[in-house]
Amino acid sequence: MPGTIGTPIGLAWAGMNPDRDEERIIRAYVQLAVTQWEAPGFRTVTVARCGALEVRLIEIPEEQRLPDTPWLWLELYSPARHLVIDRCGCTELDESELARAVEFIANARRQIQEIHQEDAASPGGMREILRLGLSSRSHAVPRNPARRSRAHLHER
Template sequence: MTQSINRTAGARVAAICRSRIEEKIIRAYVRLACTPDQPNGLRTQTVAQFGALEIRMTETLLAEIPPQAPPFRIEIYSHESDTVLDSGDYFEFDEDELRAAVELIVSAQVNQCALH
């Protein structure tokens, strides 16, 4: 019985975590519209930070990329190793893409010790 309660509580915590990350992704997506273009044709916003991991959302201006390429990228960046550890490319953050982006970030957060 205790194990069942622990799993239920864990599922609730995971759902809250995913919901907060989804909210952070949406907020970063909206903030990109107000972000000045960088000379390299990109706009970047920080989605979240977990210890030495920074989650970045980057938009490539449409004139700079082929029409079939996704304009958005989410990167898991390690300040400790100064490298991008993982990333995903997205077109518009529809329901499926938003779910995939959340899973990318949750996975990085859960595995942050192993990723460095």
């Protein structure tokens, strides 16, 4: 898949549950250590896919990190549009951040299920959702989160 480095792990979306989500995130975190850096200077591992969207874990290299900015990002991403729909930043991936990351995946799963239900009722529904974003917090961000100004970064 263009723009994605790293082997997708645990791609079965429909059968996900909180324990399996946590396991997938931990495996992706470990896999980052053996994943090559992409040209713009970050590493990516896909945690899960659902249709045209995927949840991926991104690591920003130390030399590109902004002060007080997370260096790990869990993103809901559209590879077809090269668009980050939503994301959640982490610094240590400790228990509280891991719980927040699991909740991020659960929320993404719920949103995607709603989109697919709306899409079934409206042929242009998915295109419109991707154009506008999943929620009021959703926004397009560049492929390298470290290149954004601090004023535009947000955490959950």
